[in-house]
Amino acid sequence: MIPAENNLPRKDDFIAVHDLGKSFGAVHALRGISFSVPRGETMAIIGPSAAGKSVLMKCLVGLYAPDTGRICLDGEDVSTTGNETRKKWAEKTGMLFQHNALFDSLQVWENICFSLIESRKLSRKVARDHAVDLLGLVGLDPDSAGLRPSDLSGGMQKRVGIARAIATDPEILLLDNPTAGLDPVLSNHIENMIAAIAQKRGTTVITITNDMKIARHRYQNLAMLHDGTLQWTGPTTEIENAGNAYLTQMLSGSSQGPITMRTGKRQDQLFA
Amino acid sequence: MSRSQNSPGGVRSKSLASYLNDENVRAIIYQIIVIGLVILAGWYLISNTLENLERQNISTGYGFLDREASFEISESMIEYSAQSSYSQALIVGLLNTVKVSLMGIILCTILGTIFGIARLSSNWIVRKLATVYIEFFRNIPVLLQLFFWYALIPNAFPHPRDAIELLPGVLLTNRGLYTPVPVAHHAFEIMGIVAILAIIGIIFLKRWAKKRQDATGQPFPVALVGTAVFFGSVFIAYLAGGAPTVLDVPELRGFNIQGGNNVSPEFLAVLIGLSVYTSAYVAEVVRSGIQAVPHGQWEAADSLGLKRSVALRKIILPQSMRVAIPPLTNQYLNLTKNSSLAVAVGYPDLVSISNTTMNQTGQAIEAISIFMSIYLGLSLITSLFMNWFNKKMALVER
Ligand SMILES: Nc1ncnc2c1ncn2[C@@H]1O[C@H](COP(=O)(O)OP(=O)(O)OP(=O)(O)O)[C@@H](O)[C@H]1O
Ligand SMILES: [Mg+2]
Numbered sequence: 001m002i003p004a005e006n007n008l009p010r011k012d013d014f015i016a017v018h019d020l021g022k023s024f025g026a027v028h029a030l031r032g033i034s035f036s037v038p039r040g041e042t043m044a045i046i047g048p049s050a051a052g053k054s055v056l057m058k059c060l061v062g063l064y065a066p067d068t069g070r071i072c073l074d075g076e077d078v079s080t081t082g083n084e085t086r087k088k089w090a091e092k093t094g095m096l097f098q099h100n101a102l103f104d105s106l107q108v109w110e111n112i113c114f115s116l117i118e119s120r121k122l123s124r125k126v127a128r129d130h131a132v133d134l135l136g137l138v139g140l141d142p143d144s145a146g147l148r149p150s151d152l153s154g155g156m157q158k159r160v161g162i163a164r165a166i167a168t169d170p171e172i173l174l175l176d177n178p179t180a181g182l183d184p185v186l187s188n189h190i191e192n193m194i195a196a197i198a199q200k201r202g203t204t205v206i207t208i209t210n211d212m213k214i215a216r217h218r219y220q221n222l223a224m225l226h227d228g229t230l231q232w233t234g235p236t237t238e239i240e241n242a243g244n245a246y247l248t249q250m251l252s253g254s255s256q257g258p259i260t261m262r263t264g265k266r267q268d269q270l271f272a
Numbered sequence: 273m274s275r276s277q278n279s280p281g282g283v284r285s286k287s288l289a290s291y292l293n294d295e296n297v298r299a300i301i302y303q304i305i306v307i308g309l310v311i312l313a314g315w316y317l318i319s320n321t322l323e324n325l326e327r328q329n330i331s332t333g334y335g336f337l338d339r340e341a342s343f344e345i346s347e348s349m350i351e352y353s354a355q356s357s358y359s360q361a362l363i364v365g366l367l368n369t370v371k372v373s374l375m376g377i378i379l380c381t382i383l384g385t386i387f388g389i390a391r392l393s394s395n396w397i398v399r400k401l402a403t404v405y406i407e408f409f410r411n412i413p414v415l416l417q418l419f420f421w422y423a424l425i426p427n428a429f430p431h432p433r434d435a436i437e438l439l440p441g442v443l444l445t446n447r448g449l450y451t452p453v454p455v456a457h458h459a460f461e462i463m464g465i466v467a468i469l470a471i472i473g474i475i476f477l478k479r480w481a482k483k484r485q486d487a488t489g490q491p492f493p494v495a496l497v498g499t500a501v502f503f504g505s506v507f508i509a510y511l512a513g514g515a516p517t518v519l520d521v522p523e524l525r526g527f528n529i530q531g532g533n534n535v536s537p538e539f540l541a542v543l544i545g546l547s548v549y550t551s552a553y554v555a556e557v558v559r560s561g562i563q564a565v566p567h568g569q570w571e572a573a574d575s576l577g578l579k580r581s582v583a584l585r586k587i588i589l590p591q592s593m594r595v596a597i598p599p600l601t602n603q604y605l606n607l608t609k610n611s612s613l614a615v616a617v618g619y620p621d622l623v624s625i626s627n628t629t630m631n632q633t634g635q636a637i638e639a640i641s642i643f644m645s646i647y648l649g650l651s652l653i654t655s656l657f658m659n660w661f662n663k664k665m666a667l668v669e670r
Pocket of ligand 1: 048
């Protein structure tokens with residue numbers, strides 16, 4: 001196992017994060033995060049609630065500018081937002097938001113292909129056909145293309161969000177909880193699809209997940225966040241001999257260990 | 273309730289006292305009392321007035337409407353002279369009210385949207401300027417603002433002799449704004465009819481295109497074809513009508529400007545005053561509407577690399593409409609009602625002409641009843657239109 005502190009970015013790493021820090025007022029969402037992902041590999045990010053997983057992902061896509069540290073994509077520094085390099089990489093990145101963030105003002109197919117129509121000037125006819133293909137890929141009926149996002153069930157919305165993330169055939173795919181709220185069969189289907197995208201198109205995938213089985217068996221690399229810091233990172237094959245108490249507790253879901261819940265009253269008092 | 277039914281003496285216990293304790297019965301009784309009081313008060317006022325009028329030898333009824341008005345009106349959208357009847361005078365006033373209200377609604381929406389968006393700008397100066405604009409115009413009584421604009425125009429702009437020529441033929445003076453107008457020609461009537469027919473045709477075209485797209489998924493460029501059809505057919509009508517090119521251009525003759533179309537200082541003062549005042553409120557409606565859209569929508573748009581203006585237009589504004597339409601309706605109604613303040617700067621709106629009518633004929637009740645029902649009608653039409661619009665938007669958004 002490589003300790004997180006020594007994990008300095010190497011030249012050949014596709015995604016390289018070095019000493020990343022991000023605060024919101026007094027809340028230190030991220031502190032001294034360093035890790036890297038080689039091109040075409042997949043990584044799962046795990047960690048308890050409010051660990052900073054979503055913030056890290058929003059830093060990677062360029063929504064938040066880091067306070068400290070650097071993010072390099074294919075050797076290019078994208079730590080500052082609002083410049084051309086950052087914009088170029090945002091267009092090469094597809095992202096699924098934790099709460100989908102589908103556009104209620106647009107139909108499902110327009111949601112999926114909006115940036116293709118607006119930025120890449122694809123004709124609406126071609127875009128619609130493309131959207132219908134993508135809907136099939138995530139297991140949705142072509143008929144749903146003309147619906148509004150608010151007319152869909154939660155799991156359907158999630159899949160439209162995934163379709164939107166992969167619509168531009170991105171080099172980097174960031175997925176914030178792609179299988180949360182999906183039934184086991186569907187979540188298996190989605191994970192197969194993600195694996196296929198990584199393998200066939202060479203896409204580099206980072207996925208936030210709360211499903212430890214998926215994190216361990218579906219991804220090549222793992223990063224565990226806790227309270228804004230990186231507890232452990234490395235290949236999933238090395239999890240067994242990691243010897244990290246946080247990681248062990250997270251994987252087992254035990255209530256005994258260094259990860260504690262900040263509850264006011266003890267449960268036995270509350271439900272006495 | 274259920275208890276009294278279960279008890280052995282349930283039927284008999286429905287006495288007068290239990291009726292009076294029933295919430296529904298009590299609500300009805302209160303309402304009857306209130307309605308009775310209103311009718312009584314109204315009867316008292318009306319019978320008193322009728323008595324007074326009778327004492328002054330003024331006959332009641334709307335017969336006066338056909339009599340000659342014998343007063344001039346400074347601006348009118350239809351043919352009008354002192355020999356016209358009172359009813360025609362009132363129509364002139366109604367049209368003037370509708371004109372200033374409609375244009376005011378359009379202008380205040382444009383200004384309000386701009387300042388509402390500016391208030392959320394990431395640029396500090398833009399944000400502060402918008403805030404100052406909104407707070408300033410929102411907190412000064414609209415009547416004072418009308419006086420201000422009315423005082424400004426004669427002093428800020430030159431005498432007709434030194435008119436500012438904005439464009440060839442467009443003159444700005446202290447007597448208002450003069451623009452060239454095409455001389456009346458039958459071609460314009462044909463063009464008007466063709467335009468209406470074209471609009472009806474485009475509505476059907478749009479229906480057909482939607483049906484086809486729903487069925488086959490094939491989109492049809494309605495906007496493009498519709499625009500082409502509209503302007504094309506109107507232009508052909510223009511050519512067919514003989515393509516009149518004569519313009520009535522305003523020019524200085526003697527001490528004043530003759531010809532062209534005049535936008536009076538009174539109209540300008542009312543229009544600018546009402547629009548600016550209401551736009552401050554509209555800006556707040558727009559701002560809160562935008563802020564009601566979840567922040568995640570901006571983030572999602574950003575992550576797709578969309579331009580902010582595109583995100584605003586296609587994603588944020590359509591969603592904020594849902595929240596904004598009801599309060600926007602209120603502002604439009606306010607503007608329409610506030611247009612009655614036009615009387616203060618001498619713009620011949622409905623109230624101003626009703627006032628003159630009242631003074632000349634003494635038929636206060638009739639004149640007031642006319643303009644009150646007209647305002648009620650205008651407000652109801654605005655409400656109905658906005659309700660329809662709201663439903664349409666809600667249907668689109670869901
Ligand atoms: N835009 C923001 N403004 C202020 N604080 C924020 C913002 N975004 C995140 N935070 C804070 O940063 C911390 C980490 O949040 P984050 O959303 O990354 O958690 P997470 O690891 O994704 O948790 P979960 O699994 O519950 O989604 C939280 O304390 C949160 O309150
Ligand atoms: Mg999260």
